[in-house]
Amino acid sequence: MSMLNTSDAHLPFPILIGDIGGTNARFSILADAAAEAVNFPNVRTADFKTIDEAILMGVFAKTDMRPRAAILAVAGPINGDEIPLTNCDWIVRPHTMLEGLGIEDVIVINDFEAQALAISALGENDRERIGTASRELVASRVVLGPGTGLGVGGLVHAQGSWIPVPGEGGHVDLGPRSMRDLEIFPYIETIEGRVAAEQILCGRGIVNLYRAICKADGIDSKYRDPADITSHALAETDKTAVETISLFSTYLGRLAGDLAMIFMAKGGVYLSGGISQKILPALRRSEFRAAFEDKAPHSHWLRAIPTYVVTHPLAALAGLSFYARQPASFGVSTEGRRWRR
Incomplete structure (x- = not known):
């Protein structure tokens, strides 16, 4: 053998x-x-x-x-x-x-090659569109999976074939942009001084972001479990939890837009992973899609790219x-x- x-x-x-x-x-x-x-x-x-x-x-x-x-x-x-x-x-x-x-x-x-293969042919019942862009193109796609970690996969369409592209896109840098970001980011736990996307956009990242907001605002953190933060955010029973998931959606949108530009992903950007499905009500709000499209001077191009949450259980x-x-x-x-x- x-x-x-x-x-x-x-x-x-x-x-x-x-x-x-x-x-x-x-x-x-x-x-x-x-x-x-x-x-x-x-x-x-x-x-x-x-x-x-x-x-x-x-x-x-x-x-x-x-x-x-x-x-x-x-x-x-x-x-x-x-x-x-x-x-x-x-x-x-x-x-x-x-x-x-x-x-x-x-x-x-x-594993993220498999996720990339999946987005080549998911039916309407296995995904939910986020935003109004709906043009269906047989063109390159991207999948992001916030879960235990943050997985990223590309799917290139070339010469009649779908070609999955694995990588470590979850470990690219994520930086502050707004005044609120600049207040919070000094308290984000880093890896050797670096805020990688996975430091925020995964389960432990939700907790990391929540604690950073608490420190920026000078209040005690109440929650240690991402599920607690998410449930309070969706129920709107804790102001800091609500802001955590709002910012999570914003940062996920920014990264999704970056990856869409890198891959020329006119075929769409797909969010997989357990967290995407859990926070679907938050992703339906404006923050994710607004951040995804906010890519001057190419915002017009991003506005045409559809975004989806993968709802297929397997x-x-x-x-x-x-x-x-x-x-x-x-x-x-x-x-x-x-x-x-």
Whole structure:
């Protein structure tokens, strides 16, 4: 068995699809290219020592269908035959999967590549438009995912293919712009003196921003859990929490607009991740979209780009399924990321 450098992405069905996060792993099986995906209950990563054990108990024990191939999206760098996961003790070892699970072919990609694949073909029922821009173009797109961290993925459309572009866009600099920002930013917790976007635009970032506002205003902080801040903001039962989520929406809009310009994302910008869905009522207000469009001298261009919140509950699995059904429609690099028996 050896790792192959091949662009032939056609896999034998049935195909096991897996989205492996830090806390939960989600699996489904595609019987063939036309079949509906069969979804399995979420697996808590802490409940199993290895991913192989989780697949045996969480999938194989619940169906007679035996996959011949697997496509996995993982939160972590893919470099070599052992792939450690971020925020989880599992190590993905494709060779072990080939030997122990009867699988012939394994492809492993980055979790935000899967999110990018998903936004190539999400239906109207799986997204909610934010703002009035609605022009549908088959053109480059961007996905941002504020959740445990801040993931960013690009989706370039070229030569009839969708090409996902992974990266570390969540770690670009975020700076103050308004007078209020200048009051708050000195109190934002930094990384070696730097305010990266992920210092604000994720779960712990909400708490970081809330505490900074409290310090700027000389008041005691009451909340340590992002869910508490979010719920009080949406219920309008705490003034500082309301401002926290308002500013969160503004900063998310600014970054989304920056990324739209970087990628020439005329096909739209999509917000995925757990926080986007939780704060949807706040994102429907004016702050996010106003900040997104406020990009002089190119505001007219930003006003034409649609923005969406992804509401599909299993977007990464959907993206991997789109790819598994029609690999020729996607320019997914499998070099160094595919293993075969």
